[in-house]
């Protein structure tokens with residue numbers, strides 16, 4: 001696991017640079033398609049949303065420094081009340097209110113995915129499988145429409161590093177594979 005952490009840390013700056021251009025392109029014409037059965041990651045929304053074509057209202061905009069403003073995830077247009085799905089197999093690490101919004105965090109070994117604003121459906125500690133419903137989309141993140149803010153991160157506190165979650169779907173230079181989820 002330590003090797004994987006080092007691997008991710010060393011690549012972080014290069015990945016961030018690559019992803020900033022990738023995310024900008026996706027805002028106009030998403031090249032990333034949902035994964036098929038048998039792979040380990042998927043979009044966190046499904047059904048009609050996928051069939052209509054994913055719409056990214058705001059791409060990943062990594063801050064230059066950790067204290068700078070930016071956008072530490074991507075905003076996916078959707079509808080309030082839509083089911084929100086686990087992007088990959090893991091375990092629920094957080095499910096509850098954070099300031100003024102509902103947040104769900106799924107642990108996938110050393111990486112985590114986050115989802116907001118979401119009314120959680122599962123308690124902390126629940127194992128989840130690929131595409132399993134973890135909650136219901138709420139209003140409040142995007143001003144113009146309902147949207148899901150989907151994040152990908154590693155580390156904790158000042159050591160937290162954010163990535164474009166589209167990496168999970170094969171957009172970018174590498175594909176992150178989950179390690180065995182913590183019990």
Ligand SMILES: [Zn+2]
Pocket residue numbers: 058071073074075141149150
């Ligand atoms: Zn957002």
